[in-house]
Amino acid sequence: MNFHGTEVRQKALALLRGGARNAEVARKFSVPPGTIAYWKHLDRAKRGECPGKHDPKCPRCDGRDLDTAAYTYLLGLYLGDGHISRYSEHRVPNLMITCDESWPGLMDACEQAMRKVFPDNAVCRVRKTGCRNVKVYSKHLHCMFPQHGPGKKHERHIALEPWQQAIVDAHPWEFIRGLIHSDGCRITNWTTRLVAGERKRYEYPRYFFSNKSDDIRRLFTDTLDKVGVEWTTLARGSDPFNISIARKASVALMDTHVGPKH
Incomplete structure (x- = not known):
């Protein structure tokens, strides 16, 4: 049986947290893909990032405190490059913001905003060609982003709810940014x-x-x-x-x- 030291494991987890695919990390460190998947699962569970295992409270449904400045910035990102998807009725919906790899600071700001707005939900980065999709999983995305709907944004009406407008009025520069x-x-x-x-x-x-x-x-x-x-x-x-x-x-x-x- 092959044993893998703590140093290899920590390096692998660093890449996984950065959005690297399991197969890529497995090849890089000559570790079985199943082991990489297990390490990733344990790491996400330790950080409370296993979607669907719990039901975090929602600012709209449950009155949980909301970081309104972070939300306003995230709302601006969503209206520009965001999309809410659900691959099946049994999966937790996810908000995905596509960020060009030329702007690592933007990716960091996006992830930070997601973690502030959804502090108890899973956040990750998925590597794509030339970009990364920064994602957060939550059952309450439709509560927080009621602009979601079928079709492209420019082909349907987009308007802020009164509660959203009040937040934007309080943090206009975050929305513009x-x-x-x-x-x-x-x-x-x-x-x-x-x-x-x-x-x-x-x-x-x-x-x-x-x-x-x-x-x-x-x-x-x-x-x-x-x-x-x-x-x-x-x-x-x-x-x-x-x-x-x-x-x-x-x-x-x-x-x-x-x-x-x-």
Whole structure:
């Protein structure tokens, strides 16, 4: 019988917690896949992350305390790149936020928000090509995200419930940051000007938010209005999918409260 030391086990668990697949870890350390699965199960059980084994309380159903700032950020991520799925009627639903691997800080912020909003539920990362899906399992996802429904978000009506709007009004910048981190970016534009007969190049920062849903773009711009950020709509072809923030004072506000992805 082969025995595997604590060091190998801890290295394997570190990779598993980071989203690596069982088979990948098994090949890397020459450990049977069944052993890797068992280690993962024990580790998740120890941390209370075995979905379906208990029924954590819900802020909406049971009045549990809610970290409203974390929820507002997570709501922004969900409206941009989030999806709630259930593979079968017997499985616990999961909220999945797709994060590009170019932004590890975003993945960390997403996972941290999930753990604050759902402190007693399973959270994990699943590796995909070029990205990772950060997921949380909960039977109460539909309570917390009533915008969920059949079809794509831009093909159906999206509106916040009064209790959600009250939370967004209390934490507008967290909502804006979540939307920018999901469907937005900060870039550097450039232009040229003629100065004393000589053409010079000038660079300036700019924020963009792009989403096909008229409702989600309106939620974004309404919140920008409340915090004093000026914005314009840029049409791509005949569809006004892009919101631009380019004025110096507004960009400075965004840099203070949002900043670039990392």
